[in-house]
Amino acid sequence: MSNEYTVDDLLAFLEHASDRGLLPAATAKALSVASRNVLGVLESGERNDLRTLDLAGVAKRFHNQRARDFTPQSLKEYERRVNRAVHMYLEWKADPSSFKAATRSTRPPSSGSEFPIQPLLGTYQTSVPLGPGRIVTIANVPVDLTKSEADRLVKFVQMLVP
Numbered sequence: 001m002s003n004e005y006t007v008d009d010l011l012a013f014l015e016h017a018s019d020r021g022l023l024p025a026a027t028a029k030a031l032s033v034a035s036r037n038v039l040g041v042l043e044s045g046e047r048n049d050l051r052t053l054d055l056a057g058v059a060k061r062f063h064n065q066r067a068r069d070f071t072p073q074s075l076k077e078y079e080r081r082v083n084r085a086v087h088m089y090l091e092w093k094a095d096p097s098s099f100k101a102a103t104r105s106t107r108p109p110s111s112g113s114e115f116p117i118q119p120l121l122g123t124y125q126t127s128v129p130l131g132p133g134r135i136v137t138i139a140n141v142p143v144d145l146t147k148s149e150a151d152r153l154v155k156f157v158q159m160l161v162p
Contacts, residue, residue, distance in 0.1 A: 007039045007047040010089045017092070023101050024127035024135040031088075034081035038062045050086055058082075 011032055018028035039047070041061045046053065059079040067075065092099040125139040142149070 004048070005050045005090075005093065007035070007042065007050065010035060010039075010050060010085060013089045013092060014085060017088075017101070019132055021129040021132045021134075022092075022099065023088075024129060024137070025133065026135065026137065027101075027127065031081050031085040034078040035085045037066070038078050038082045041065055051090065053086075055079075055083055055086060 014023070014028045014032045014035070017023040018025045023031075038059060041058065042053075059082065062078070063075050070078070088099075088101055120140050122144070123140040123142055125137065126141065127135050127137045129135050
């Protein structure tokens with residue numbers, strides 16, 4: 001990684017975060033895809049310093065240029081993901097040793113999500129990093145999960161070990 005704040009450095013960070021288990025691989029990929037698309041509307045000189053970008057203005061340009069290629073929900077989700085990616089990248093650049101990304105989402109993905117899992121009302125989805133390149137995603141976990149239900153899940157997972 002360089003000491004710059006370029007779009008290429010952002011994309012390298014997302015790959016690094018996935019490889020090192022700082023982010024679930026699926027999350028890093030979704031953030032990377034959105035960043036490539038949205039930040040793809042930038043002129044070459046604008047790609048040199050993410051700190052100076054007006055992300056809302058960039059998102060508006062993306063919406064104007066690519067509205068026919070995406071649903072309105074997908075456009076909004078891409079905007080949200082780019083904001084998240086840039087925020088995480090700047091946070092990581094400020095203090096790499098303390099960087100920790102939240103991996104648990106208590107709200108269901110939007111209907112424009114790239115993920116095929118459809119959460120049920122009153123549930124959440126979470127990803128658990130087991131190590132570099134090893135992420136487990138658990139979906140439809142009831143928000144009011146009981147101890148006995150959690151114990152059943154633990155027994156099921158233990159049964160999977162050869």
